[in-house]
Amino acid sequence: MSHKAANIHWHDSVVTKHDRQQLRGHKSCIIWFTGLSGSGKSTLANAVDRSLHQSSVQSYVLDGDNIRHGLNRDLGFKPEDRQENIRRIGEVSKLFVDGGSIVLTAFVSPYREDRQLAREMVEQGEFIEIYVKCPVEECENRDPKGLYKKARNGEIPEFTGISAPYEEPVSPELTISSDLASVEDSVETIITYLKEQQII
Template identity: 60%
Template sequence: MTEANNIVWHASEITKQDRTSQNKHQSPVLWFTGLSGSGKSTITVALEKTLFERGIRSYRLDGDNIRHGLNNNLGFSPDDRKENIRRIGEVAKLLNDAGLITLTAFISPYREDRDKVRQLLPEGDFIEVYVKCSLEGCEARDPKGLYQKARSGEIKGFTGIDAPYEEPVAPELVIDTENNSVEAAVSEVLTFLEERKYI
């Protein structure tokens, strides 16, 4: 990758504070991480709908969706996974500055990569949400049939099977999807946002 030279940041006359003031809410990045099948996408879809119905501006970034476009040149090697999350972090940073609540649904298996995204954002604007479900629970759901393919050797480097997943050490929020409904998960996130005056 070549390094860009002779570039200068061109500042806007509209600040993030201007945007959040107009929106009447803050613009945190809610980073949903967890194993494949844990419920990240399902929860963020439901949460996005609820926020929209309440007049709260948000946008959802989903792992598979992003790989259809922005990251369609990346595979699932450790280096490609790191680059995938780096790019998403930069997009999330832009949406944060734009005054939107950003919902991301990415396995993002490495702590270091998630921490790097946290460092991109202002203090308090990165909310790590651990969507907790055991490997057995995720494998029993297997909504895309990926675990079955990984077990049969059709997919190599699959998180939780033959590639690691590093659980968050101190996430802002833990959602147990093995024992709770989608509705309960959405309610838990909304309560968190309300109590901390994000919305």
């Protein structure tokens, strides 16, 4: 154990997660959107966030690109960097849950092991994995950021779906086929699930 780690101690909050949830009037959780670039993760996460906000539910979106502008700007896209990227997001998301909020994360998060690690950071029922499923051909046709074109031209190494793998979720809480379902219908599916689970 390092000298630094040996002298760090966890301090429990006087105001508990349950106290904060009671104040908010709803439970807190992580809604983890995973899928290929261009599948519609960020669009869907923000649409759900808007719906929750309109219902006076405390929520916040953590977007992959935005996080890499600040907290994770020191990380690249090698497997070990992707792993650390998701570990940090999991830790930040856990803080939101402890704070009584619903946090929506929109990250490619290509590896099952990393997503499982994030799941294990919170209590059972507090991690909702949503697989935003979309054929790579459709994602490439959309290519909203021009990333697939750059990847095909060799400008972006280790690009998920082209030159790096994406491991599909085995048993996500929800699967949204974004090439078939509208954003509005997808939001309704997610909100219905949250109500069924008595989160909101």
